[in-house]
Amino acid sequence: MKRLLLTLLLTLPFAAQAVDMENGKKLSRSCALCHGQLGQGTPGPASPRLAGTPAGYMVQQVEAYINGDRPNLRMVITSSLHSLSEDDIDDIAAYYESINLNKIAPGLSMIPQWPGNIAQGEAIYGEECKSCHRKNGMGKSRKGIPALALQYSQYLFRQIKMFQWRKRVHDDEPDDETFDNFSDQQIESILAYVSSLAPNNKR
Ligand code: HEC
Ligand code: HEC
Structure with missing residues (x-):
């Protein structure tokens, strides 16, 4: 029985872990300057969309910016990424993943069709x-x-x-x-x- 419980726990999806959405929402304010109020981003090379980004991916990327594997000193400093705890980062990622722009703000959800074959x-x-x-x-x-x-x-x-x-x-x-x-x-x-x-x- 114990083993079954452990197996169940280990196979729970990321989003089912206890995350604090309110905390994520609050902390996301420091990201809005560059990524937009709902994480919609801006067309162009330098303001990617965060809304709807898979949380597991986002946690890894924030860590990559903090340890310098992806260079972006301005973002690390502006949002004080070093001062965020692991739980904070999980909360921010869960909050952004939960934003379905297409539903709540279709006007902000547009991805322009890129020309090409x-x-x-x-x-x-x-x-x-x-x-x-x-x-x-x-x-x-x-x-x-x-x-x-x-x-x-x-x-x-x-x-x-x-x-x-x-x-x-x-x-x-x-x-x-x-x-x-x-x-x-x-x-x-x-x-x-x-x-x-x-x-x-x-x-
Ligand atoms: C000063 C502007 C700025 C701020 C503030 C900022 N970012 Fe960014 N962010 C950027 C830029 C520019 C990039 C693209 C950099 C690159 O090419 O790697 C980026 C990329 C990212 C990516 C990678 C997206 C992907 O699809 O791989 C994540 C995740 C991210 N930011 C999270 C955050 C979070 C979370 C916060 C707030 C805690 C934040 N950012 C605050 C400018 C900013
Ligand atoms: C074997 C699995 C795998 C395959 C096949 C693969 N990818 Fe990826 N891709 C990944 C992973 C994992 C990441 C996250 C990378 C990281 O750790 O930074 C990624 C990241 C990316 C990113 C960065 C996105 C962002 O938001 O910054 C782009 C762009 C991308 N892949 C494009 C492609 C394209 C185009 C192809 C096919 C030509 C492809 N990938 C094939 C696994 C794969």
């Missing part, structure tokens, strides 16, 4: 990305896999260049070669397909 992007995505980022582009919270379909294309483009330049690690694998052979044109096609999965662009 959607059919080519779909073929590449199906072969090389779908197994992890999922068919619907929503990622997997517990595995730390982000929701590409909810993110701005220019930001994603820049991240893919960072992966190609080995300035950011993709999939926890420093030697990851996923993007090495893609031309900018192929990356644009992938993003054209990925943005077509955004709820506001769904065909």
